[in-house]
Amino acid sequence: MFSNKLIKLFVLMLICLSLENKALAVDPEVLAKKALCHTCLAKIYVAQGQDPEAIKEYQELLKLIPNDAATHFDFGNVLARNNKPDLATAQFKFAAKLKPTIPEYQVGLGNGLMYVKDFEGAVQAYTKACMLGGKYQKQLQTAQQYQAQQKLLDQYKEKVKKQQENTE
Amino acid sequence: MIKNRRFKYLLLSLLFIATALPSLAVGDNTGSTGSITITRHANNAAKAFAARDYKKAKEEYRIAIGLSPDNLEFYYGLYDVCVHSGEWDQVVFALEKIFEIDESKKRSLLAQYGEALFHLNQYDRAIPVLKQALKEADIPAPKISLVVPAPMPEPVEDKPASGTGGAAGLVPNKMLPSDSGNLASTGPIPHHDILLAKDTGTFKLSFLNASHSECILTAEYLDYERNPDIQFFNPPIARYHISKILKGPPLNKDLPIRYEFYDRQSSAGMPPGWKFSIDKMPEKGSNWILFIRNAVPRDGAFDTYEGSYGRQPATQENLNEIYALLENSANR
Numbered sequence: 001m002f003s004n005k006l007i008k009l010f011v012l013m014l015i016c017l018s019l020e021n022k023a024l025a026v027d028p029e030v031l032a033k034k035a036l037c038h039t040c041l042a043k044i045y046v047a048q049g050q051d052p053e054a055i056k057e058y059q060e061l062l063k064l065i066p067n068d069a070a071t072h073f074d075f076g077n078v079l080a081r082n083n084k085p086d087l088a089t090a091q092f093k094f095a096a097k098l099k100p101t102i103p104e105y106q107v108g109l110g111n112g113l114m115y116v117k118d119f120e121g122a123v124q125a126y127t128k129a130c131m132l133g134g135k136y137q138k139q140l141q142t143a144q145q146y147q148a149q150q151k152l153l154d155q156y157k158e159k160v161k162k163q164q165e166n167t168e
Numbered sequence: 169m170i171k172n173r174r175f176k177y178l179l180l181s182l183l184f185i186a187t188a189l190p191s192l193a194v195g196d197n198t199g200s201t202g203s204i205t206i207t208r209h210a211n212n213a214a215k216a217f218a219a220r221d222y223k224k225a226k227e228e229y230r231i232a233i234g235l236s237p238d239n240l241e242f243y244y245g246l247y248d249v250c251v252h253s254g255e256w257d258q259v260v261f262a263l264e265k266i267f268e269i270d271e272s273k274k275r276s277l278l279a280q281y282g283e284a285l286f287h288l289n290q291y292d293r294a295i296p297v298l299k300q301a302l303k304e305a306d307i308p309a310p311k312i313s314l315v316v317p318a319p320m321p322e323p324v325e326d327k328p329a330s331g332t333g334g335a336a337g338l339v340p341n342k343m344l345p346s347d348s349g350n351l352a353s354t355g356p357i358p359h360h361d362i363l364l365a366k367d368t369g370t371f372k373l374s375f376l377n378a379s380h381s382e383c384i385l386t387a388e389y390l391d392y393e394r395n396p397d398i399q400f401f402n403p404p405i406a407r408y409h410i411s412k413i414l415k416g417p418p419l420n421k422d423l424p425i426r427y428e429f430y431d432r433q434s435s436a437g438m439p440p441g442w443k444f445s446i447d448k449m450p451e452k453g454s455n456w457i458l459f460i461r462n463a464v465p466r467d468g469a470f471d472t473y474e475g476s477y478g479r480q481p482a483t484q485e486n487l488n489e490i491y492a493l494l495e496n497s498a499n500r
Contacts, residue, residue: 033279033305037298040286044294 035064042074051082069098073105076112085115096125103134110139119147206235213245222253230462233265234382240269247280256287261464275304373433373477375486379493381473383416383460386482387423389450400438403427404449405469411455415494416463424468425458428475455482457490 042057058075065071076091089112095105110125126140213228229246236242243262250258263281267274274281278301285294378384387408398404406427410419429448430438450456457480459473472478480486 030305034302036279036283037302037305040283040294041298044286044291044298047289048291 031064035061038064039071042078046074046078051078054078055082067098069095069102069105072098073108076108080112080115085112088112089116100128101132103129103132103136106132107134107136107139110136110143114143114146117150119143119150123147203235206232206239209235210242210245213242213249217245217249217252220252222249225249226253226255226258230382230464234461235380237382238269240266240273243269251280254287256284258464259284260288275307278304373431373474375480375489375493378459378473378478379415379490381415381459381461381478383419383458383463383470384414384490384494385416385419385423385458385460386411386414386487387456387458389452389454389456391452392427392449393424398444400429400442400444403429404444406449408456408458414457414490416460419463423458423470424465425479426466426469426471427479428472430475431477432475433477450479456480457482457486 038057038061042054042061045051045054045057055075055078058071058078061071062068062075072091073095076088076095079085079091080088089109092105092109092112095102096109099105106125106129110122110129113119113122113125122143123140126136126143129136130140209228209232213225213232216222216225216228226246226249229242229249232239232242233246243266247259247262247266250256250262260281263277263284266277267281278297282294282298282301285291285297387410390407390409392404392406395404404427406425408423408425410421410423413419427449429442459478459480460470461473461478462471464470
């Protein structure tokens with residue numbers, strides 16, 4: 001008698017679990033449709049120069065398809081255009097990580113890192129882009145020059161610091 | 169005794185099945201369209217699509233649509249082909265036709281419609297459509313397949329199509345009576361030799377066949393575009409003004425027509441000594457009946473049905489015949 005009840009309870013639990021799973025699962029067709037709508041809307045707003053609207057659309061889109069490198073890259077470009085280099089760099093990083101073989105994504109990342117003054121990172125990204133077949137030698141040279149200057153500046157600062165310590 | 173009875177029942181049921189499924193008879197293979205010609209075009213389209221020959225696939229679907237303008241499958245096919253070939257104006261055309269035929273499909277295809285409008289740079293139209301599509305995305309919609317229809321059973325040429333016209337139960341009733349696609353359930357059923365058109369070489373240029381065109385209208389001839397390179401096989405673009413659309417979509421009143429000098433069924437070729445002059449063109453202000461097979465321009469101008477045959481003088485007699493055919497078609 002007791003075991004019978006237990007079995008019934010177990011079956012009921014299983015049914016509840018399966019129903020819950022069904023409710024939580026996202027229909028891939030719906031997902032694709034929503035992604036398509038947000039992509040189109042984002043691109044329309046970009047074309048119309050309505051960047052705040054475009055940013056909202058990209059944010060919604062990335063909630064749906066967080067592993068889409070192209071979307072991260074496009075979003076990064078919009079953010080970069082809107083003077084948000086930190087956020088843009090983060091998006092470029094995602095894009096380059098998700099698809100490390102696309103030179104454009106590496107260049108995007110390099111550009112972003114130049115803005116945030118991470119010249120070493122920028123050199124690395126540009127180097128990768130060149131190795132992948134892209135023609136970005138100019139950007140790479142510029143980044144290397146900046147990196148060298150940065151090094152000199154750091155060395156100079158350290159020297160000044162040491163001198164100050166000595167005089168004290 | 170009992171065994172004998174059982175045997176009789178078995179025979180009887182077999183006989184019943186055989187009579188109930190006439191479509192299974194050899195040579196009665198018209199696919200789900202009820203017409204050998206349409207099925208052939210649909211099959212050709214599906215095959216061309218599979219071979220990634222989108223141009224041919226599109227043309228075949230356009231012909232199939234011309235012959236059976238109410239068949240949703242062909243519009244789905246056209247949609248799919250043109251999405252692949254990036255012909256977004258055709259995509260919009262196909263989707264709008266689908267909505268026109270069955271409005272319930274609109275909800276499930278709104279996103280695709282918005283996408284096509286976006287590609288056509290019609291942003292003001294696209295934005296509300298896409299927003300609406302987003303709102304309705306969560307509402308479960310009836311499942312439809314947006315894929316090119318699979319090839320239908322191959323038509324059998326050497327056997328005449330039976331009058332009942334194909335897979336019973338699959339074919340809408342209105343398609344059954346006639347192999348001529350969307351015309352006349354009343355009157356005699358045309359022999360399929362006529363309907364197989366170019367394939368058999370016995371195609372007849374007739375108003376009946378021409379009336380399968382997507383668009384039929386009356387128009388006034390205005391002028392033609394001057395071009396130093398007008399040849400027999402390089403016709404000028406003639407300008408017409410639409411007076412009345414008898415069948416088909418609402419086209420712009422100013423109608424550019426590729427003014428071909430021969431009917432495409434003719435194998436006569438260019439007449440010796442043919443040279444273009446203004447007398448080869450109709451009189452300005454004259455009225456014509458134009459049969460436009462595919463209501464979509466090619467290189468900026470519409471093609472008339474089978475070349476010059478698609479332009480007929482708008483006489484009372486001709487108009488009367490067309491009206492009768494259209495009336496018959498509407499009452500099918």
